[in-house]
Amino acid sequence: MVPFLRHAKGTGGRKTRQRGVAVLLTMVVMSSLLVGGLISSGMRMTNLRAAGERVQGTQAYACAEAGLNAGRDYYRARSAQWNMLIQQGHVFTEQAALPGQNRMQFEVRIFDNEDEFPPAANNPNIDNDLTVLLVSKCTDALLDKPVELRQYLTLNPIGSIGLNEKYGPAKYDLTTNPDPDGPSFSGNEPLDANGGLVSGSTQFSSSGIKAVGVDLRNDQLALSTVYTTLPFIWLSNSGDGTVSKINTETGVELGRYRTGPGNGNPSRTSVDLDGNVWVGNRNNNTITKIGLKEAGNCVDRNGNGVIDSSTGPNDVRPWTGTWGGGVAGAQDECVLVHVALQHGNAETPWDVRAVTVDKNNYVFAGGLTARGFYKLAPDGTIVASMNSHRGHYGAVADKDGNVWTMAGGQFYVERHNNNLTSVQQYYIGVAGYGIALDRNGRVWSSEWGNRFSRMNPDGSGLQIFYHTGCCAQGLAVANNGDVFIAGSLSQGYVHHYNNNGGFVYRYDIPGNPTGVAIDAAGKIWTSNYNTGTASRIDPVTRQIHTFLNLSYPYNYSDMTGFVARNFTARQGTWTVRQYCGASCLYWKSIEWKLKQMPAGTTVSVRARSALNVIGLANATWRPIINGQILPPDDTGLKGRVIEVEVKLTTTEDGVTPIVDWVEITPWS
Numbered sequence: 034m035v036p037f038l039r040h041a042k043g044t045g046g047r048k049t050r051q052r053g054v055a056v057l058l059t060m061v062v063m064s065s066l067l068v069g070g071l072i073s074s075g076m077r078m079t080n081l082r083a084a085g086e087r088v089q090g091t092q093a094y095a096c097a098e099a100g101l102n103a104g105r106d107y108y109r110a111r112s113a114q115w116n117m118l119i120q121q122g123h124v125f126t127e128q129a130a131l132p133g134q135n136r137m138q139f140e141v142r143i144f145d146n147e148d149e150f151p152p153a154a155n156n157p158n159i160d161n162d163l164t165v166l167l168v169s170k171c172t173d174a175l176l177d178k179p180v181e182l183r184q185y186l187t188l189n190p191i192g193s194i195g196l197n198e199k200y201g202p203a204k205y206d207l208t209t210n211p212d213p214d215g216p217s218f219s220g221n222e223p224l225d226a227n228g229g230l231v232s233g234s235t236q237f238s239s240s241g242i243k244a245v246g247v248d249l250r251n252d253q254l255a256l257s258t259v260y261t262t263l264p265f266i267w268l269s270n271s272g273d274g275t276v277s278k279i280n281t282e283t284g285v286e287l288g289r290y291r292t293g294p295g296n297g298n299p300s301r302t303s304v305d306l307d308g309n310v311w312v313g314n315r316n317n318n319t320i321t322k323i324g325l326k327e328a329g330n331c332v333d334r335n336g337n338g339v340i341d342s343s344t345g346p347n348d349v350r351p352w353t354g355t356w357g358g359g360v361a362g363a364q365d366e367c368v369l370v371h372v373a374l375q376h377g378n379a380e381t382p383w384d385v386r387a388v389t390v391d392k393n394n395y396v397f398a399g400g401l402t403a404r405g406f407y408k409l410a411p412d413g414t415i416v417a418s419m420n421s422h423r424g425h426y427g428a429v430a431d432k433d434g435n436v437w438t439m440a441g442g443q444f445y446v447e448r449h450n451n452n453l454t455s456v457q458q459y460y461i462g463v464a465g466y467g468i469a470l471d472r473n474g475r476v477w478s479s480e481w482g483n484r485f486s487r488m489n490p491d492g493s494g495l496q497i498f499y500h501t502g503c504c505a506q507g508l509a510v511a512n513n514g515d516v517f518i519a520g521s522l523s524q525g526y527v528h529h530y531n532n533n534g535g536f537v538y539r540y541d542i543p544g545n546p547t548g549v550a551i552d553a554a555g556k557i558w559t560s561n562y563n564t565g566t567a568s569r570i571d572p573v574t575r576q577i578h579t580f581l582n583l584s585y586p587y588n589y590s591d592m593t594g595f596v597a598r599n600f601t602a603r604q605g606t607w608t609v610r611q612y613c614g615a616s617c618l619y620w621k622s623i624e625w626k627l628k629q630m631p632a633g634t635t636v637s638v639r640a641r642s643a644l645n646v647i648g649l650a651n652a653t654w655r656p657i658i659n660g661q662i663l664p665p666d667d668t669g670l671k672g673r674v675i676e677v678e679v680k681l682t683t684t685e686d687g688v689t690p691i692v693d694w695v696e697i698t699p700w701s
Contacts, residue, residue, distance in 0.1 A: 092131050093171040093180040099129035100139030100169030101184050108143055108167065112188050115165055119145050120158045129171075141169045146185060146615040148644070150671065162673055163188040163645040164615050185615050188646075245553075246598065246605025247681060253628060254607050256681050256689035260472075260512040260599040264553045265325065267310040267592050268560050268567055269299040272584030275349060276302060276312050276323060279567065281552040281593065284580045288343035290365055291352040292321040300587050301388040301427070303396070304594030305411070306602055309369065311396050313385030319357050320385055320398050322370035322413065326650070329641060329676075331367040333651050340651055342367040346582055370413035374398060379405035379418035387425035387438050388590055391451060392602035392684070397436045399425035406438070408453050417453040427468040427589045429476075430601045431490060432684050437476055439468040446478060448492065459492045467519070467589050470600045471510040471532065472686065479505040479518050487534070498534030502526075507548040507589040509557070512599070515572070517557050519546040527559055527570065542568050543579060548588030551595040558593065560586035604682040607692075610646065612674050613699040620670040621698045623677055624660040628691040633684040636692060642672035649676050665700045675699075 107125050111118065125141040147155045148162040164187040172179040248257045268277045270289070274296030278288040292299040297314030299321075304310050308325035324330035331340045342365050343350055354362030357373025375381050382400025390396050395416070399406040401424040408417040426441025434451035445458045446465060463486050467479040474490040481504045488495045505528075506521040514532030522545050529537040540557075544564025552558055557570040565583045570576075591597055598604055613620070620642055630636060638659070641652035652672070663669035677697055681690050 089173045089175040090180065092135060092137060093173045093176060094182075095131050096129045096137040096139050096171035097169045097180045097182040099131075100127075100141045100171065101167060101182050103127055103129075103139075104141035104143075104167045104169055105184070105186055107141070108165065108186060109188070112163075115143070115160045116158070118143050119160060119165070137171055137173070139169055139171045141167055143167060148615065150618060150644070161644060162615070163647065164673075166615075187612060187615075242610075243608040244606075247607050254679065254681065254692040254695075256603065256605045256683060260595070261553045261555075262304075262551075262593050262595040262598045263308045263325070263328075265304075265308065265327075265593070266550060266552060266558050266567070267302040267304060267312075267323075268548075268583060268586040269302050269312060269588055270584035271298050271300060271315070271562075271587045272296075272565070274299060275584070276310065277346065277583060277586075278310075278323075278325075279580070281554070281556070281558065281569070284569065284578065286346045286580075286582065288326070288367070289346045289349050290323050290343055290368060291349060291363065292323075293317075293319060293356055293371060294352045294354045294358075294362055295356070297356065300386060301590040302588055302592045303388040303390055303428075303590040304592065304597060305390045305396065306394045306594075306597055306604065308594065310592075311388050311390065311398070313388040313398055314356075315384045315386060317356050318374045318381050318383050318385060318400065320370075320372055320374065320388060320396070320409075321368065322396075324367045324369045326367050329650060329652065329654060330369070332369065334366050338648075338651060340366050372409065372413045372415070374400075374405065374407045374415070374418075376405075376407060376415040376418040379407065379420055381405060382407075382425075386441070387428040389428035389430050389436060390591070390597050390601070391430040391434055391436060392432060393434070394602075397428055397430065397449075399428070399438065401426050401441050406436075406449060406453060406456075408451075419449070419453040419456065421447055421449065421456050422458050423447065426466065429468055429470050429591070429596060431470060431474050431476075432601060432603075433474075433490070437468060437470075439465045439478060441466065442481070446476060446488075457492070459488065459495075461486050461488070461495060462497065466504075466506050466521075467508040469508050469510050469516075470596055471514055471516075472512060472600060473514075474600070477508060477510060477516060479508045481505065481521070485516070485518060485530075485534075496534070498530070500528050500530070500536070507546075507550075507560075509549045509551050509595075511551050511555060511557075511572070517549050517551075517570075517572075519549040519559055521545065522547060522562055527557065529572065538572075538575065540570050540575070540577060542570075542577065544568075548586070548590075548592065550588075550591065550593045552593050553595075560588045560592075562587050602682060603684070603686065604680060606678055606680050608676060608678045609695075609697070610649070610674060610676045611697055612646075614673065617673050617699050617701075618671065619665040619700045620663060620672075620675050621665070621700045622660060622662050623657045623695070623697050625679065625695045626693040628693045630690040631683075631685075631688050633688060634690040635680075635682045636690050637680045637682075638677065638695075639680075640670060640675060640677045642670040642675045644672050644674070646674050648672065649674060652676075654678075 128136045144166040146166045149155045169182045170179045264281045275289050292312045298316040299312045300315045301313040308328045312321045350365035352363045380403035382403045384400045386401045387399045396409045404420040423440035425438040427439040430436045436449045438447050447458045449456045463480040465478045469477045479485045504521045505518045507519040516530045518528045520526040527540040544561030546559035547562045548560040559568045568579045638657040639654045641654045643649045643652045
């Protein structure tokens with residue numbers, strides 16, 4: 034801080050009032066608020082007449098500074114009333130305790146900052162960007178003018194990023210930026226034993242950073258050694274024609290969505306690489322895609338500036354129209370695609386029971402009573418189809434792009450190539466039911482009986498294992514190779530085996546589990562058809578938590594995305610948010626440096642921007658070219674808040690790209 038004039042006494046110990054030389058002190062301080070953002074403080078003191086005035090000036094400055102501190106807390110607690118307080122010209126007053134047991138009254142006023150985008154005229158009575166200006170004033174009779182301090186208060190939850198007075202650039206690279214207060218990949222979050230950010234965090238940290246499936250080693254970004262996924266599970270409600278999105282950390286149902294204009298008896302739910310879910314309807318030939326709102330994947334179809342979507346189990350939005358007729362009749366704006374499976378000479382599957390996603394985020398689907406098998410682009414366009422040897426009861430895609438399906442109730446699994454021009458069947462000697470992959474690409478299957486099997490990625494090396502009791506339906510394989518098999522509609526348990534088929538433990542589950550999946554924390558989830566519940570198993574402590582309020586949940590597919598994000602297409606994401614200040618309008622560039630990108634790995638970056646952090650949820654992602662200069666207009670990245678996502682992928686376990694640094698620069 035700029036040093037203040039020293040305290041002094043006048044003649045005879047009395048405060049003098051001699052006129053002195055006018056002194057102007059201007060201080061600009063950049064720091065961060067408790068909830069993030071930027072602060073700009075200014076101080077002006079004029080005509081400090083002599084030593085007495087200097088004492089009073091210092092006291093008045095301390096008073097105004099105390100006013101800012103108190104004003105931040107006062108107005109932050111009343112952020113929902115900012116517009117009303119601005120319109121009223123509200124003044125917050127209180128006495129500040131000063132050194133020497135002195136007290137002085139401050140008054141803090143709230144003003145709108147100029148938050149409209151040019152050329153629109155600013156409305157001084159309305160806050161649009163969650164940022165206001167506070168002016169703290171303290172008056173003393175010895176001063177010609179009051180001391181005033183100004184400071185921006187923002188509720189944008191963007192952490193301290195070490196920006197300079199021109200709001201940028203912010204370079205995420207602590208190894209070449211030794212400033213201890215500067216930004217780093219880790220954002221000062223808790224580190225693991227290897228010095229990396231603890232993987233699997235699904236919320237933005239205090240520094241505006243979120244990491245899923247990545248480690249931060251020596252402040253460099255790399256794929257994590259721990260497999261994880263997003264913290265959501267999507268469970269089909271066969272009883273009411275909906276699918277539920279549940280937070281796997283809390284067990285809270287965050288949304289419930291129709292899968293068509295009626296009850297299509299939804300069954301298989303397969304999560305894609307972006308966190309969206311594809312749902313197969315067993316009563317007809319349609320599949321439906323529902324976007325993950327938390328990832329910004331929904332679409333504001335009615336143009337009202339918000340995503341109109343379900344907020345929980347009691348908020349199911351209507352859907353009118355015809356089956357397979359698109360999403361125009363769906364009032365929930367997270368419903369993205371609705372397609373009828375009809376294409377070429379392939380048979381039409383009137384009971385969709387197999388859905389999976391490949392390494393390129395394409396979806397494959399088929400039904401049990403017809404041989405037709407379909408490939409769709411992420412937008413729902415059918416790009417290929419074929420008739421397999423048999424019908425399809427479940428599906429999973431491997432890292433090479435092949436898609437494996439279970440011929441339900443028969444003795445074969447089938448492997449399709451990615452463009453659906455060839456299919457090969459493998460005899461497993463088991464009346465198969467569920468199908469899954471492990472970390473090594475081996476294909477596992479379960480049967481409606483007391484056997485389960487494993488084969489190599491090329492179809493060789495079939496091994497048959499046995500379990501006690503009858504029967505089994507869904508199964509899933511954890512990161513360490515352990516296998517979890519759902520007991521089925523007639524058996525209330527989950528069996529736990531190691532990767533060689535050795536029995537580990539039996540979990541008693543209420544309600545007859547049919548589907549099973551791995552969540553972001555490595556816990557095991559089951560869908561319990563008969564009781565309308567879902568259970569979460571901790572395989573370490575063996576504790577079981579059961580969650581209610583579902584309607585005949587019936588799932589066999591990758592309902593958490595764990596398989597897709599780890600075994601099909603190994604990936605991780607690092608996401609950061611920044612706020613560039615009240616005077617910022619556009620973002621100039623995003624640049625990153627690769628330390629290594631071995632064969633089979635990729636690094637891609639996308640970004641979105643908005644006036645404030647609330648607007649990010651409705652903003653559209655756009656791909657970013659490394660170092661490209663974006664125009665300072667509506668065709669660029671417009672907004673005071675930006676969200677940047679860096680995605681790392683690999684096709685080989687243990688091989689990762691490494692990002693040295695990322696630099697985000699606004700137009701100053």
